[in-house]
Amino acid sequence: MNATIIDGKSFAEQTLAQTRAEAQALSAAGWAPRLVSISVGDVAAAELYVRNQQKRAEAAGVGFEARNYPASISLEQLQGVLAGLNADPRINGIIIQRPLPAHIPVKALQKAVHPLKDVEGMHPASIGNIVYNDLELGPCTAVAAVEILKSLPLQMEGLNVCVIGHSEIVGKPIAFLMMGLGATVTVCHHMTRQVAVHSRAADAVFVAVGKPGLVHGDMLKPGAALIDIGINRVDGRTVGDADFDSCAEVAGWITPVPGGVGPVTVSILMKNAVRATRLQMEHYQAAFAAAV
Numbered sequence: 366m367n368a369t370i371i372d373g374k375s376f377a378e379q380t381l382a383q384t385r386a387e388a389q390a391l392s393a394a395g396w397a398p399r400l401v402s403i404s405v406g407d408v409a410a411a412e413l414y415v416r417n418q419q420k421r422a423e424a425a426g427v428g429f430e431a432r433n434y435p436a437s438i439s440l441e442q443l444q445g446v447l448a449g450l451n452a453d454p455r456i457n458g459i460i461i462q463r464p465l466p467a468h469i470p471v472k473a474l475q476k477a478v479h480p481l482k483d484v485e486g487m488h489p490a491s492i493g494n495i496v497y498n499d500l501e502l503g504p505c506t507a508v509a510a511v512e513i514l515k516s517l518p519l520q521m522e523g524l525n526v527c528v529i530g531h532s533e534i535v536g537k538p539i540a541f542l543m544m545g546l547g548a549t550v551t552v553c554h555h556m557t558r559q560v561a562v563h564s565r566a567a568d569a570v571f572v573a574v575g576k577p578g579l580v581h582g583d584m585l586k587p588g589a590a591l592i593d594i595g596i597n598r599v600d601g602r603t604v605g606d607a608d609f610d611s612c613a614e615v616a617g618w619i620t621p622v623p624g625g626v627g628p629v630t631v632s633i634l635m636k637n638a639v640r641a642t643r644l645q646m647e648h649y650q651a652a653f654a655a656a657v
């Protein structure tokens with residue numbers, strides 16, 4: 366094996382330690398950070414994520430409440446729930462777990478989360494801000510994947526990057542973040558003719574598709590960094606989108622699954638929760654100062 370295995374757990378711990386200190390300071394000021402997670406219908410897909418969020422929130426000193434709504438709930442009812450959470454000053458962040466049932470349009474729901482409580486960075490306004498390189502509340506998974514790459518001894522300017530998968534939540538924001546850092550970005554998806562042609566030319570490959578074994582060692586340039594974002598359950602085990610063994614032979618660095626991007630994503634979510642709480646406190650203080 367050639368690749369250095371990137372330790373996402375210890376990376377996440379560093380971020381969490383900082384977040385814990387900030388959460389304590391906010392709590393002392395009467396602004397204890399608090400998150401609400403909303404799952405609708407089939408909760409299995411996001412269950413692991415929610416469980417890890419709950420655990421990490423407790424460790425970071427962030428309040429956490431997981432809510433499940435039945436698949437029969439309407440968009441209007443969910444918008445009502447969100448309006449209540451937006452208006453509640455004790456709630457500082459709202460996470461809408463994906464996937465949602467087919468009758469709930471995800472964009473309409475994300476739009477109903479107040480932008481200051483959008484801890485996953487998925488409100489159309491937050492997504493739009495990425496184009497302006499304004500990352501106050503960036504989308505956690507994309508930010509996590511990019512922060513991992515930034516920690517490697519590679520120069521981001523001019524780096525040839527291949528992103529496989531172009532979802533709104535992962536692939537597209539990664540492409541924008543990397544462009545913002547000066548990389549040259551190629552984005553592949555299910556209509557791309559030969560993904561291997563693009564991935565083999567890249568110094569860094571991000572993969573977020575949801576297909577185990579999609580990326581093989583022969584699709585990589587020797588020494589490249591491989592950031593595997595996929596989370597798949599196969600025979601009761603969690604695996605990524607890369608065939609780990611063959612990729613580790615060729616890559617210079619590789620993120621394992623589990624223990625790679627996943628824990629870092631959760632730590633960025635907690636960081637965003639603290640940041641959102643601080644923004645809300647400042648917003649409130651400014652409004653109060655203007656009123657007196």
Ligand SMILES: NC(=O)C1=CN([C@@H]2O[C@H](COP(=O)(O)OP(=O)(O)OC[C@H]3O[C@@H](n4cnc5c(N)ncnc54)[C@H](OP(=O)(O)O)[C@@H]3O)[C@@H](O)[C@H]2O)C=CC1
Binds near residue numbers: 575631
């Ligand atoms: N670690 C973490 O924190 C997170 C991990 N994940 C994981 O990442 C993976 C992707 O999630 P998500 O982005 O939400 O998934 P989506 O299903 O929304 O998107 C998958 C993307 O992969 C593309 N795709 C499908 N088949 C191929 C192919 N053969 N070659 C290249 N691209 C292809 C699709 O393209 P098209 O639209 O054109 O079909 C689409 O853009 C999942 O395993 C998920 O569990 C997700 C979020 C967070």
Ligand SMILES: Nc1nc(=O)c2c([nH]1)NC[C@@H]1CN(c3ccc(C(=O)N[C@@H](CCC(=O)O)C(=O)O)cc3)C=[N+]21
Binds near residue numbers: 413506602
């Ligand atoms: N709105 C929304 N945002 C998401 O980011 C989102 C989502 N919905 N729906 C579900 C997927 C999946 N996902 C995971 C993130 C981290 C781990 C994680 O922490 N995994 C650990 C543990 C794995 C294990 O123990 O098996 C690891 O990779 O080491 C898992 C899964 C986020 N997703």
